[in-house]
Amino acid sequence: MINEQIRDKEVRLIGLNGEQVGIVPIKEAQRRATLANLDLVKIAPQAKPPVCKIMDYGKFKFDAAKKEKEARKKQKTVSIKEVRLTASIQDNDLNTKLRNAQKFLAQGDKVKISVIFRGREMMHKEKGEELLERAIDQLKEFGVTDQKPKLEGRSMGVLVTPK
Incomplete structure (x- = not known):
């Protein structure tokens, strides 16, 4: 879940550089993300309270796809x-x-x-x-x-x- 899709009242926030901001209301977390021109991404929904991180979601998805493609390239299929x-x-x-x-x-x-x-x-x-x-x-x-x-x-x- 990203940005407005997050419906929790408060979240544990991780800042842009990976620093722990602490438990903040969702409005405050979304405000900080918009000020930084980045996205608020829920990375651990099962935690109490859920953990959210401020990051560039598009870049994160691109890097994840790139790593997955690289991993697929290296594996050998044996038939x-x-x-x-x-x-x-x-x-x-x-x-x-x-x-x-x-x-x-x-x-x-x-x-x-x-x-x-x-x-x-x-x-x-x-x-x-x-x-x-x-x-x-x-x-x-x-x-x-x-x-x-x-x-x-x-x-x-x-x-x-x-x-």
Whole structure:
């Protein structure tokens, strides 16, 4: 809340340079703000009495937006890419899929390697586990896994994070 939006009878006022003015009536606080050609901003509405500060509200909002934009610039978003395999995949196809996984890991993305079981392939889960172990072994110089392959419905998967 700023200026006339503040409806409290008295407020604890903080001056322009951050000095404590004390508890003053709202009319006095608004008068001081207008004399300084600045805004009266309520910064702690839950306090008894509420805390208000004399500041340039437009500049405050601009600086806050600038800091938020700078913080967003510095953060890195990590996405999860998925490489899907089947239990009966051939070696050349497996190598192609693992090359893609290497590219994803080099870009800094996490990679989920999934083996999809169709029909009677569910009877031979050990083939899928063996295939995932081979894939993990080929990707060990690019990334690390934090858990063993686990079965989730009709697929078995493992998450590889970049080094």
